[in-house]
Amino acid sequence: MDRAAFEATYDQFGRVVYGVALRMLGERTAAEDIVQAVFLTLWSRPDAYREGNVGAWLARVARNRCLDVLRSRKSRTEAEMPVELVAEGSLDEGVFARLDGEHVRKALATLPDEQRVAIEMGFFGGVTYAEIATRVGAPLGTIKTRIRAGLRRLRDQLEGMGA
């Protein structure tokens, strides 16, 4: 990756990476550190990103870096997002490229509250579904079902918007 391509990638996805970090860590300085670390990873180890949507990969790396920070802040149950696995059959690249934050926020808003809350707690809160179950006072199986149903519905909504 040359400098121009790197800069274009930053221009396209820097805002998302920063947003994920700020939402997870709640501190501007810490979020900026994450942004720098994530893009340095892309620059110094471009082989780490192999295929699929680079924005999604950057967001996953950012989330994992944030989980490291959250774990260091206090002892907590470890949540783990797979970074390396290739998402076969993921949203069409063109569809993903046409999506933006507003699309996703609108799609999330169509979910029943209990599904949206479970998804957002799991993604941005960096907690496991067991912790979500404890926090909202619901059985483990219920939380798993809410997350699955929510992600399926979210996919349907996004495909409709991107088509």
Add this chain to the structure above:
Amino acid sequence: MNDAAHDAMLDLVAVYALGAVNADEARIVSAHIAVCAECREEYAKLKSSADAVALSADNQIDARYCPALKERVMRSIEVPEIATRRRKRPAEIVAVLALAAAVVFGIFSLNAERRLNELQIAGAQQYQVPNGDILKNGERVYLVMRTLPALPSGRVYQAWTLAPGAKSVAPSVTFVPDDSGFVVVSLPQASAKIGAVAISVEPAGGSRAPTTKPLFVQPLT
């Protein structure tokens, strides 16, 4: 695996796609989707939904910070080129320092070449420490670490400074060396306010006080 158990696994696959399972469950799901086509397909579908959730956070940025943050990131991508240099002679170390300071902290208004000349003329006090050197030049203090051990995930090195006459150390920058253990760090504190420097291993994000025994404590006399 019967139907009920497999349906439960499909629910867990969704949670795995979101990244909200613990490490043990992640290993179980990962092994299962490697051999189960139905779960692998479900994972792929829901993983893209989970990825898209990240996009919903793109309204968090403060527009005033966009240019400064981009500038910081673009400057920082020069650092790995510097960090790949090895065991420089003194004059070359100064070159590394000049460039590192210019790109890492942007503290010099002069260009790197002119700064390099100044540093070469002025020279620098050198203190040998385990795994590297500390150099004091004018108002700046630099750590030139060459053989720092690799750290586990979630751990960073953190510098500490002890002000002259102070009884406790103050936190300074955190950093991670490259794969060979090399890194150049410019401390943000002025040299006049640094009576000693220490390094310890800390959780990512740094600590307010050392949580592990320092690798060294070096007085700067």
